[in-house]
Amino acid sequence: MHKVLYFSDEALLAGIRNEEESALAYLYKHHYPMILHFVQNNNGTEDEAKDIYQEAVIVFYEKIRDQSLELNCQIKTYLYSICRRLWLKRLALKNRFAGMVTDSDSFIPVEEELAEIEEKEAKFKKMGEALVLLGEPCKTLIEDFYIQDLSMQSITEKFGYTNADNTKNQKYKCLMRLKKLFFSLYKAEISSS
Secondary structure (H helix, E strand, O other), X not given: OOOOOOOOHHHHHHHHHOOOHHHHHHHHHHHHHHHXXXXXXXXXXXXXXXXXXXXXXXXXXXXXXXXXXXXXXXXXXXXXXXXXXXXXXXHHHHOOOOOOOOOXXXXXXXXXXXXXXXXXXXXXXXHXXXXXXXXXXXXXXXXXXXXXXXXXHHHHHHHOXXXXXXXXXXXXXXXXXXXXXXXXXXXXXXXXX
């Protein structure tokens, strides 16, 4: 398969707008190492870094597709800012945040972007509502993994799944359902305000 390179943010944005699969794949691979480094340096795991990055890419992608993105910085900085906010929120939920977060050397705070993200972050309260609507066993499974910080093996035994791989698949399906619920609630609030 021919590997497509995007040499500028503009080319990458155009590729995503044109629904080029290679553009989204490039976005996922190109900036993920920076997020992995940040999350692992701040009490996180590789799986958590993947989840946080996937959330950020979905937010970024949705904003490009509905043309609500006003990008005043590099894509790299924008994704980092989203991931940083999401990770701080997750650390707070887990009560593991005991000190300052260690930023990567390449991160330059962009006040306008952070203000926009903080404003949008208020909407993430809808995540709590979506979690309630999700129902069981998904609600407990997601809370056990993300909030209680239980291992896949512990969750496998608790729910009686065959093995940890089945548990991971179930967690993924639950997460996808949660995202759909969240985005429908989020869009409903925007259209009613």
